Amino acid sequence: MPGLFIKEPQILSENCIHAGKIIKTNGKEQKVICRFDNEDNIDFENLEMIFIEIQGLLVPFFIDELSLKNNGTATMILRHLDSEAKSEQISGRRVFIGKDLDKGKKHKQYEQHHFNGYRVCDINHGDLGTIYGLIDYSGNHLFKIVNNDSEILIPITDAYIRNIDKKKKIIELETPEGLIELNR
DSSP, X not given: OTTSSOSSSOSSGGGEXXXXXXXXXXXXXXXXXXXXXXXXXXXXXXXXXXXXXXXTEEEEEEEEEEEEOTTSEEEEEETTOOSHHHHHHHTTOEEEEEOOOOTTOOOTTOOTTTTTTOEEEETTTEEEEEEEEEEEETTEEEEEEEETTEEEEEEOOTTTEEEEETTTTEEEEOOOTXXXXXXX
16 A cells, blocks of 8 residues: 555665675574674664665564674674574675664654554465554664564565555555564
8 A cells, every 4th residue: 555654764775784794694593693894883782683685675683692703793693583494594694784863753654553453464474463563773664563472573664565454453464585484
């Protein structure tokens, strides 16, 4: 449904800074090693999330643990990266971090609470869960979807949204291959 969701800003490289590359992964331990291009320009103390480029899109990953090394690399434990298969999908991929955007800027097209309680279904994966919030990470907006004890983050973009049924409170998505699997 064009126009219902944000056109700008989306999770695009224009809203992020290319920071480096995943050079090694270990899915059994959820660890990834990232080589940063210029670690002096990155505020690691406040770095809570990275974006990994997958099929031309930036996919968010929360950082549960980060350990800096002296050689321009960092070892990180990323939430929802809990298998070798998921790890292999991000090995060798480019890493981005969010730019410092105006945090006080409110987006006119939605309010924080507007979609809370909506069910989210993906055309290929079925019922994903219920929206329990929207996250604004450096101007990149994400649905926070909860299903049982798991949490899925999906970028809010017209490219993924196929239909919104306001009466039934259901949002139908068609996400790119691999996005849902990386969140589980």
